[in-house]
Amino acid sequence: MPRLSSVFLTLAAALFALPFVTIVLAAFGTGWSTGLLPEGLDTAAVAGVLTDPRFQAALGRSLAVSGAALLLSAVLMVPAILAGHIYWPALDRWLARLVVLPYAVPGVVLVVGYLRVFSHPALALNGTPWILVLAYVPLCFPMFYVSIKGALTGLPIADWLDAGRLMGLRDERILARVVLPMIAPQILLGVVLGLGILLGEFVYANMLVGGRFETLQIYMYAKRTESGAVTAAIILFYFLTILSLTAASVALSRQRPAR
């Protein structure tokens, strides 16, 4: 029996690995038109993409937009989650339901709404990167909520606050000096998960800013008609980025606060 299951496991692993292997071969291979395997290997396509100024600019824009959105989201969510968890359980129950809304409503519907709201003169952000940042902020909420809430549940925060009150320390000081350091890995986990989502996001980027502010996804989309090797190189880069983010998030979620 163990034999049989290991055979199945190997088969499944091979099946999952196939697309990755294919992409690697497509990115580095040359003359792959007749045989089962490419005729030669060549790093030109990969190097070409990585040194393409347009690619570098797109990567920079993606990182800037994601970074800004994650920062804003963290600044809004971390205090809200703490306040709900510690002082306001009723808010906490609502928070749990509200944070998933951006995923419950189809992106297209939200985009139409955003476009109308942000065409108003006072909020005229249409076509600027800022509208994309604002659209991305709520997408990060669930990542922060789930990871931070999980960390808070095991911590004796009420006792820490009580101990602090007897020492004459205000709650803010205990939150800043004890609670925040204890949940720092989970905040970072929220950032990593959010980055993974935002770097791959296409619907909002395409409809809200499109070619006027070319992000990584838009660049990838624009390049889809060029040679297969170039597309494969972009996908490979993207794949490796997500893989390393996933590895980072696994490492972070293993990191339990010490008691």
Next chain:
Amino acid sequence: MTFLTVDRVCAEYGATRVLNDVTAHVAEGEMHVLLGPSGCGKTTLLRAISGLQAISGGSIALAGRRIDALPPADRGLAMVFQHYALFPNMTVRQNLAFALGRRGLGRARIADNVDRMLEVVDLTPRADALPAALSGGQKQRVALARALVLEPRLLLLDEPLSALDAQIRKRLQLELKRMQRQLGLTAILVTHDQDEAMRMGDRISILNAGRIVQSDRAETVFHRPADTFVARFLGEANILPAHLIAPGRAGHAVIHPAAFEIVTDLPLLEAEVVDTEIMGQLVRIHCRAGGEALRVDRLAGYGAERPAPGDRLQLGARPDAVHFIAPTSSPSVPDNTSPDP
């Protein structure tokens, strides 16, 4: 002289009254044990004294000064929490220094006080360890040091040893008691463990369903319980209908199992042996008398003869070993261990 006076204090959680006219007196330098079943309001009383829990009536005075309107940090007391509440991201030394953060002391003074306190609890070698690296007993001592470094006039200990296993607990009981005597501390120790209460307490107050039912020296509480709740809660005393011992008398008679003597004439009771059980240096004889189950303890020598089931025993006891509880002194609160709904 009374050092801490808790006078008719009431407290509620929402509509549920948890402390009901609690009155207690603690003398300076004494270890005052607050004993009661879980859920009876012990933690709430400590939190009310410390100011972490609002009171809805009554007053609290420490060293002749009303403290019940003061913020917790200005009351001159410190608390050791049941689960220690150490700051896990700080070393032992930092935990103590952090506690002194708002005292306006200079760095050098803080470092001095912290070092001195670490020596008192014998933790100098572990000063730079994080709490996670400490054993349960060591964490307990850090929590104690963190409370003592505040130089409180009153130390509140909320079941400080209950998370430790029996061996370490016994050792720390002795250590805590020795430290309290040495430093002349006034302390209130909360426990639900009657052995711990007897071992540690200069005086014991027994709390049941939000009321203090008796407050006295350990010996008095043990031998002269105020009501059947106290008698039942402390040890394994026989609580018999009084008329079995003194015909015509109402209420209950309390006799500890080891207070019985086997006599040949003028017995208090005649009992029939049901079973015997060896408990280390004692033999417990389970009997029945007048329809009541009865526990009798005798010293067990090696190979000593034990009565057989069905044997009849003539039982006597010294007059001062029998304590009568009048029916009127039964508490107005029920004897249950769960709180009132």
